[in-house]
Amino acid sequence: MNTTKYPATVRELAEMAEKLDMTVLSLLEMLSPIPMPPAGYTLAPKSDSRWIGTETMNRGWIITPVWDATTNTHFLDVWMADHKKPNYATLTPGEAMQLAADLTAAANAITTTEALEV
Numbered sequence: 001m002n003t004t005k006y007p008a009t010v011r012e013l014a015e016m017a018e019k020l021d022m023t024v025l026s027l028l029e030m031l032s033p034i035p036m037p038p039a040g041y042t043l044a045p046k047s048d049s050r051w052i053g054t055e056t057m058n059r060g061w062i063i064t065p066v067w068d069a070t071t072n073t074h075f076l077d078v079w080m081a082d083h084k085k086p087n088y089a090t091l092t093p094g095e096a097m098q099l100a101a102d103l104t105a106a107a108n109a110i111t112t113t114e115a116l117e118v
Contacts, residue, residue, distance in 0.1 A: 050068060051066065053109075056106055
């Protein structure tokens with residue numbers, strides 16, 4: 001699969017157009033539509049394509065909705081507090097049910113976001 005990194009600044013756009021021996025307008029036409037991050041997402045630190053939404057935090061986990069601008073895909077990052085190699089994080093049945101509820105809510109929010117983008 002071939003992907004093109006969209007320019008993040010006007011300077012990058014101009015440099016890309018010059019490199020391709022194109023005008024800025026013709027390059028914009030070729031690149032469009034430019035994928036836009038979902039509302040409320042911010043660019044992740046030290047990244048040029050990974051956008052993150054509002055995290056769901058609990059003592060035992062953090063769930064982060066993520067949108068990848070390069071592939072225009074949504075997914076969830078899940079960090080478990082006690083997950084250190086070679087052991088797995090452990091959850092009580094009640095904590096597991098709460099994690100399942102939090103994951104379901106985060107997945108539903110992404111599904112709603114994707115539906116609005118269509």
